[in-house]
Structure formats: structure tokens, C-alpha cells
Amino acid sequence: MNDPASSPTHNSLGSESVGADASYAVEVEGLSRSFRGKVALENVSLAVPSGTVFGLVGLNGAGKTTLIRHLIGSLAAKQGRVRVLGEDPVADPEGVLKRVGYLTEEDSLPKWIRVGELIDFTRAIYPTWDQAYATELCDLFSLSRSTKLSALSKGGRARAGLLVAIAHRPQLLILDEPSSGLDPIARRDILEAIIRTVNDDGRTVLFSSHLLEEVDRVCDHVALMHDGQIIETTTSNQLSSEYIEIVCRFERSVSAPPSISGVFGWQASGGEWSAAAKLDQFDRNAFLSAHELIETRPLSLERWFSARVRPVAVAAIEGEPTNV
Numbered sequence: 001m002n003d004p005a006s007s008p009t010h011n012s013l014g015s016e017s018v019g020a021d022a023s024y025a026v027e028v029e030g031l032s033r034s035f036r037g038k039v040a041l042e043n044v045s046l047a048v049p050s051g052t053v054f055g056l057v058g059l060n061g062a063g064k065t066t067l068i069r070h071l072i073g074s075l076a077a078k079q080g081r082v083r084v085l086g087e088d089p090v091a092d093p094e095g096v097l098k099r100v101g102y103l104t105e106e107d108s109l110p111k112w113i114r115v116g117e118l119i120d121f122t123r124a125i126y127p128t129w130d131q132a133y134a135t136e137l138c139d140l141f142s143l144s145r146s147t148k149l150s151a152l153s154k155g156g157r158a159r160a161g162l163l164v165a166i167a168h169r170p171q172l173l174i175l176d177e178p179s180s181g182l183d184p185i186a187r188r189d190i191l192e193a194i195i196r197t198v199n200d201d202g203r204t205v206l207f208s209s210h211l212l213e214e215v216d217r218v219c220d221h222v223a224l225m226h227d228g229q230i231i232e233t234t235t236s237n238q239l240s241s242e243y244i245e246i247v248c249r250f251e252r253s254v255s256a257p258p259s260i261s262g263v264f265g266w267q268a269s270g271g272e273w274s275a276a277a278k279l280d281q282f283d284r285n286a287f288l289s290a291h292e293l294i295e296t297r298p299l300s301l302e303r304w305f306s307a308r309v310r311p312v313a314v315a316a317i318e319g320e321p322t323n324v
């Protein structure tokens with residue numbers, strides 16, 4: 001776990017200025033992108049500190065894959081600036097990609113190829129390929145060199161993709177929704193072990209996922225994307241030291257959630273209401289004088305996420321409380 005005090009990724013990272021610096025594996029500044037007039041990325045700035053496991057979370061269509069496609073050079077920055085391991089991935093694709101491992105959610109490997117051929121083909125591309133590690137991963141993933149990818153399950157192909165993404169021991173491993181093809185056992189036992197192994201070596205992992213529980217377990221930094229923007233970046237330390245979840249009860253007659261300093265993301269559950277609160281802005285005494293506080297508890301990543309992206313359920317407040 002990184003010390004947030006020494007980390008450059010404080011909240012509202014979007015406004016942080018970045019320069020080419022080896023202490024960041026990824027630097028993005030002012031990146032915008034539209035497809036046929038529809039905004040996919042809007043003025044995105046992001047700095048991923050080297051040696052971290054950095055989670056990128058967001059709802060479907062938030063812009064995660066579009067951002068990642070700029071990092072691997074499959075999209076050129078039309079507006080803004082992108083540096084990966086200090087280099088421009090479009091100007092120097094070879095220099096960047098030989099040091100990067102990438103696994104996408106798409107089941108895109110050629111199905112006619114055998115596992116051994118895939119390994120040999122990929123090995124030829126990467127000067128840092130570690131054949132002993134590749135053999136170890138084959139065993140770990142229960143992959144046989146002679147098996148055709150078409151004969152593997154989707155999860156099997158995802159494991160093959162993971163193998164060739166990491167056997168050259170990349171300085172930066174980018175995983176875009178890697179779990180979608182993996183079964184729960186592979187997710188928990190294999191993916192998490194790989195992420196930790198890569199990171200223990202001092203390498204950086206950028207991990208995009210819908211599965212907040214998974215992100216919570218493996219990531220020490222998290223950026224939240226919403227509608228093409230990075231709306232907040234936090235660390236697990238910051239989440240536990242700077243936020244709480246408050247649980248309270250209101251009269252049924254309230255027509256809108258009260259506006260309380262530092263409190264956001266009201267949700268109803270079983271007659272009780274909960275919200276996230278930023279501790280340095282939360283006036284606990286004022287709150288206690290007006291509301292029946294049931295409890296405060298640590299704010300989970302999932303609750304932080306939903307509090308940031310979900311609108312307040314006013315309709316639910318006016319009537320019978322419901323799960324929102």
C-alpha cells in the first residue's frame with residue numbers, strides 16, 4: 001500500500017498538471033475525444049504513479065476503453081497529451097509496447113493458433129521474454145502447448161491472453177476488463193495473484209474493471225470515470241481516512257434529501273438512509289441536532305462509487321423508502 005501523503009494522486013487529480021517523469025508510468029493531460037460528435041473523453045488528466053496497482057472504474061460507456069486505447073497507441077491523441085513510460089505511444093509504438101503488457105476484454109486472439117505457437121510468436125516480439133516464466137504460467141493456467149485456442153473455453157483463451165501479456169515481464173501491465181472472460185476461481189486466484197506478482201516486482205498495473213469488490217482487493221489507487229471525465233481519484237488509505245458512510249432516519253414527509261455540508265449520494269435501504277460524507281467538510285454536530293443518526297461506518301469503494309455516480313433518489317424519499 002502506498003502512502004497517500006507521498007502520492008501525487010490526490011483527489012481531483014483531473015486538475016493536476018503532469019510532465020514526463022519516471023515516477024509516473026502513465027501521464028495523460030487534457031485528453032479529449034469524440035466519436036461522430038459524441039463526447040467519449042473530455043479533458044481527461046491522469047497520472048499513474050510507477051509501482052502502483054491503479055484501478056479505473058466507471059459505468060458502461062464512461063470512457064475507460066477509449067482512454068486505454070490512447071495508452072496503447074491504437075488511438076492517437078487529437079487533443080491533449082499522452083505519455084506511457086515516458087514515451088508517446090503513437091510516435092514510438094515499438095519502444096512503448098515492448099515494455100507494456102495488455103489484455104483486453106475482447107476475445108480477440110486468433111482461434112486457429114495453438115497455445116505453443118502463440119507463445120513462440122509473442123516471444124519473438126519481446127526482447128525481455130522470460131521463457132521459464134511462460135512455462136510456469138502454462139502450468140499455472142493449465143494450458144497445453146498443443147491445444148488450439150478454438151478448443152479452449154473463453155476463460156481458457158483469457159488465460160492464454162494473460163500469459164502472453166505478462167511473460168515478457170512488462171514494466172506496465174494494462175488490463176481492460178480482464179475478468180469478463182474469466183470464471184470466478186480464475187478471477188480470484190489467478191488474476192489477483194498475477195497482479196500482486198507483477199506489482200511486487202515494482203511494476204505498475206492499470207486495471208479497468210466493473211467489479212468494484214475486485215478493484216477494492218487489489219488496487220491501491222482508484223480513478224472514477226463518469227461521462228468521459230475523471231471525476232475523482234482516491235487511494236484506499238484516503239477512502240478510509242477521509243470519508244465515512246452515515247446511516248440515519250428521516251421523517252417520511254421530507255421532499256428532498258437535506259443539503260448537508262460534505263454529504264453526498266443519498267440512498268434508501270429498508271427504512272434507513274445512508275450517504276457518504278467527506279470528513280473534513282462534515283459538520284457532525286449540526287447533523288446530529290437535526291437528524292437521527294443510526295451509525296457511521298467506513299465508506300466502501302462500492303458505496304463511494306455509487307454515491308459519486310448515482311443521482312439522489314428524490315422520488316423514493318417522498319414515498320416509501322426503497323432500495324435505489
Ligand SMILES: Nc1ncnc2c1ncn2[C@@H]1O[C@H](COP(=O)(O)OP(=O)(O)OP(=O)(O)O)[C@@H](O)[C@H]1O
Nearest residue numbers: 035036039040058059060061062063064065066067
Ligand atoms: N469507435 C467508436 N465509435 C463510436 N463511438 C465510440 C467508439 N468507441 C467508443 N465509443 C463511445 O464512446 C463512449 C465511451 O466508450 P468506452 O468503450 O470507452 O466506455 P467504457 O467505459 O470502456 O465502457 P464499457 O465498460 O461498457 O466497455 C461510449 O458512448 C461509446 O459508445
